[in-house]
Each structure stands twice: as structure tokens, then as C-alpha cells.
Amino acid sequence: MAPASRPPTATPPAASSSRIDSPSLKAALAMALMHYNRLPSRAAAAAGTSTPPLTHWKRKAKERKREILRLREELKLLQDGVRGEETEPPVASCRCHFFDGCGDLQPPLPPGGGDHWVDEVLRRRFLRLARWKEKRRRLDRSLPVSSLMEFNREDEIQQLSLSTDFLVELSDGIFAKRDSMSSFATFSHQAVDFILASLRNILSTKRERELVEEIIDGLVARLMKRMCTISENNCTSDSGSVDCSDAQFSVQHLFRKLGQEEFIGQRIILVVSQKISNLSEMLLLVDPFDDSFPDMHGNMFIMIQLIEFLISDYIKKWLCCEQFDKNFFEEWVRSILKARKDLEVLENINGLYVVYIERVVGRLAREVAPAAHQGKLNLDVFSKLLC
Template sequence: MALLRSKLINNKPSDQSPSSTTSNSDAIKWKRKAKERKLEIIRLQHDLLQFQDGMHNEMMTGGASCKCYFFDNLGELRPNDDISGGDGGRFTDVLRCRFLRQVRLKERRKRRSEGSTRRLYLSENNDEVTEQLRASVDFLVDLCDTISNPDDANFANWSHQAVDFILDSIKNISSKGNITEQVEGIIGSLSLRLVRTMCTTLQGDEAQQSHTEAQFHVQHLLRKLGSEPCIGQRVILVVSQRISLLAENLLFLDPFDTTFPEIHSSLYILIQLIEFLVSDYLISWSKTDGFATELFEEWVTSILHARKGLQLLENRCGLYSIYMDRVIGLIAKLVGQSASLQKLNPNVLQNLFC
């Protein structure tokens, strides 16, 4: 019996057929694949939850989180190590789609009210990217024109996204060398319309405080947009021309006229905006490829002309001239620090350093 039992035990491994061994190997392989697939599904579910949470946060609390940092340094000079333009990688695909959807809805309502059949394009070829830029500029200007409470989280959220989208679009167009006359016209229109909005006078004492706050918020938007040289330089040109116009109007205006305080406030905020843009970006502008030196010379000449207009107001208020002298001194200082800016028109440089 013991011999028989030993033979049976020794013969058991040899009794397993090749097909049984293959079957066990396949089972192990499929179990491993099933485990890998399960882990992949879990990972994808986790990614989906994160994506949905991100969309929810942008939809529900994006305004609060946006306001807390986008309008930081409102009306204040920033230290040199804190200079930044847009928020870089903040403008994700989720925000881009959400913003374009909002622009499309607003454009659709506008077309209906005007009876227009013009279509808003949202794809990625050159003409349609330009149309997106135009629509986003209209969206931002309309948002600023209808602002009632600058501290509203909704205004902060949408204005932040509009600025990021415009800067991102300009950078993409510039990288492809597609700054056409149409794009330049859109940029010029953006600068002119926002500066005009910033200086618009509101009637009524009850609106004065909110109007002043709105002025500083629009100024901050222009300051953020100015990180892109083609926008910032045009803003300075428009602002300097506006200063000359207001100085001329103020020269012949009765000091007791009801519009005098509003013009005074506009002059201050315009000169301050030039100071912000020059202090924040002039050196970085001069280092960019394709820096528009002709535009630089044009706005420097315009600023010098504006100073002459403000000097005529010295008997009424010498602060305008003093403030403008400080800004021109800042420009001269920064030009002296940049080798590329010293190669400009000698006549412009001579007038600047006089």
C-alpha cells in the first residue's frame, strides 16, 4: 500500500495535461490585465472628478477667487520684482470655452437687438481668431460701460477672463506674424474706448463715489492689458492725446463749473496710468522682438506736447505740471538704462532729456 501511494503521489504532476497548464497561464494573464484596466478606470474617474470640481469652482466661486488677486495693487506702484502681465497659464481650456460661450451669448443678444445676421465665428483659423479677438474686446468694453458696482465678484471674474483671453489671443497672433491692419484697428479701438470709458463723467452726487472706483478699476484693466507692447504703447499714445485735450478744455473752463472736479480727476488718473505703464513695462517692451520704435517715438512726443499744455494751467493748479514732470523724468531714467532705446531719433531723445 505504501508503494502504491508513493507511485500515485509521484505521478500526479505528470498527469497534468499541457492544455491545463496553458489555461492556468491565460487565467493569470487575464487577471493581470483586468487589474490594470480597473486601475486605469479608477484613475480616469479621479481625473474626471477633478475636472468637474474645477468647472464647478469656476462657475460657483470663480469670481471670489479671481477678485482677491486680479485687482491687487489697484492704484499702486508695484516693485520691480512684482511686475507681471497676464496670469500665464491660468487661462485653461475650461476657462477658454466658458468665456467664449459667454461672449457668444452676449453677441447673439446684441445681434438680435440690432437685427444683424452677422455670425460670430469660434474656430481656430486666422480670420476667425481675429473675430474672436474683436468679440472679446466688445465684451470687455460693454462690461466696463455697464459697470455699476466695481467690487462685484461677477465683474472681477469676467473682466479678468476677458483680459487674459485678449492677451492670449494677441500673443498667439504675434507669434505667427499675423498683426494685420485689422488686428491693429481692434487694438486701437480697445485703447480708445476703454480710455474714453475711464474718463466718462457720471451725473449726480450719489454716483460720484462709485464712478471714482469704476475709474480705478478700468485703469487697472488697461494696466494689465498694457503688458503686451502693442497694446500698452497705444494706450499711452491715446492717454497723452486725451491729456492734451482735457488741458485745453480746462484752460477755458470756469473753475466753478460743475464738470471741473471730474476733469481734474480724469487728468490725475490719466497721468497716473502713464506712470504705471512706463514703470511696469517699458524696459521689458524694449527687449521684445519687433518693438515698435516709431510708436514709442510718437507717444514720447505726444507726452512732451501734453506737458506744454499742462504748463499753461500752472496758475490754476501746478500739480498737473509737477506730476507730468515726474513721469517724464521716469521715462528719461529708464531710456538711459536701455541701450536699445538710446538708438532712437536724436531729436526725440534731446527733447526728452532737456
């Protein structure tokens, strides 16, 4: 009898069970599941609830490229001279009150106790306009653009120089009738405000004073030349947008507004008083029947009137200024006294000169009397004012 055969023994799958029970494999599966759960679902992606980063930056790049192309096209058109006056920002349709009270003595003080404030938006708009004007002027003259055109936002001195040039160019335009009185009032208002604000910022830092004096002296000299220019045609305002229709009186009003700042006002009076002395010598030699005599006669009155305006409007404010220059103050007072003495020689030609300058000296004496007793003015000079 043959022995019973043993059933075959099944060998356990040791290798496969060991792989499933491996701790490293379990950890890998767990991390994969966590990462999968963090991914956005397809339904959410299809609904547009989240934008892939790649699509977002592609859209940004396309927008930036379109902006660069647009700016390049504008620059090309500007350099080719295709763009004309339509590039200039439009003038606001509202009425500018800058020239209200032109020719009136002692205007009302501005609101806020005379504190001056320039809105940042208007400041940036004026800078863009002034830079555009400067670039157009250089391109029209076919001059290469120098490094001075690379303006620094933080450089107040360059901005001050730019705004003074812009104001002088506006004055030339009003004499040549290139600009209407409405646009002249608006732009000159912005220019004067910008000059005063920039000057105050620079003087507060007490830096580059000599350079600032040179810029302001140049501004006063150039505006004085335009105010006393013998012009054949005076500007008129048909729309009645400003009270003053004469271009010379418009420049006089610019002087009056700029004189709010003591640093500019005192220099204006010094230059005007010296100009009066020079003009008085010319009137002694000119023929009364000469064609230029009526214009010289008108210039004399407009300069005397300007000194009276500045003294009446701002002398008390200047004397209270912390940075008041006593030496400069005494210098222009002496210059006014010299102008009075020079005009006395013309009394036989026109006695009104002496009458008007005596009125100015009398007002000045009344206004500076407290300052003279405080030591801000030499008593000998003050005594001559009273003579």
C-alpha cells in the first residue's frame, strides 16, 4: 500500500505583505493625498473662482506692452511735430478769479489767514504743462535736448526755474495775442501759485540761496522789461473774463501777486524804484513830441502805482516774517527816496510824478514807523521819509 502523499504547502507572500506594511510607503501615500486635497477642484477652476498665476501675469504683460507702444507712438508724433496745440491740456471752463480786483487798493486777504496751499493734483498738472511747453520750444528751435530736461521730482530749484520761464513765456504770449485772456488768467494763476510754493519750500531748507536769488532776480528783470515795453497793440478781452484788459496792467498784477512772498516783493520794489530813477533821466532828454514819450509817461505811472500796491498790500506782512532781510529793506527804502529826489527835477515837466511818489512815500512812512522804533530800519533813513 502506497503511502498517502502530502498536500502541497502554500508559501505565504512575505515579500508583497512587507511592501504594503512599509512605513515609508504609507507616509508617501499620506503626503500624496494631502497634496491632492489642497489642489483646486476642477469644478471651481471651470467656474472661474480662481485665476491661475500664469494667466494673470500674461494679462499684465500684455497691458504693459500696449501702454509702452502707446507712449512710444505719442513720443514719435511729438518729435515729428505732427501734434499741435491739441496736445496742450484744455483750460478749465470755470471762471478764474485771479485778476479780480486788479487795480484796486488793499484787496481782501485770502481765506485761511493768508496761508498758501497748492493742491497736489494741480501741482502735477502744471508741471506736465510747463515741461510740455519747454520741450515744444526746444523742438521748434531745433535745439538738442540737454540733460537739464531730465527733471528730478525732488529738485525744487529746477522746478522753480522751469515755472519762472513758463510765466515769462505766458507774458510774451499775451503781448503778442497768442493766448486768450481766459487761458492767460488760468495758467498764470497756476504759475504764480507754483512759484510761491516752491520758493517757500526752498527757503525753509536754507539751501542754494544764491542760486534762488539769481532765478528770482532774473524773473523780476524779465517781467519788468515786458511791463515797460512800448507795445503797439494792447491786449483786450472780448469775453470779459478778466477785469484788466491791458497787457501791461496784467503783468503789473503778476508782480503784485508774486509780491506776497517777502523774498520776491522786496526785490520788485528795489528794481522798480531804480527803473523810475533811470526813466526820469531819460525824460529830461527826450523830446515831448517824440512818439515814444506817451509810452514812457505811462510806464512811469504804472511803476509808481506798483510800488504803492506792494507797500499797501504786504509791508506789514513782510515786517512780521521770520526771514525778513533788514539790510535789503533799508536798501530799497533808500532807493525810493532817491527816486523821489530824481522826480522832483521833472516837476516842471509833469507835477503829477511828484504828487504820486509823495503819496507812496507818505504811506511807506506810516507803515514802517513801528519797524523803525523796533530797530528794523535806520532812524536816519526813517527821518528822511518824514521830510
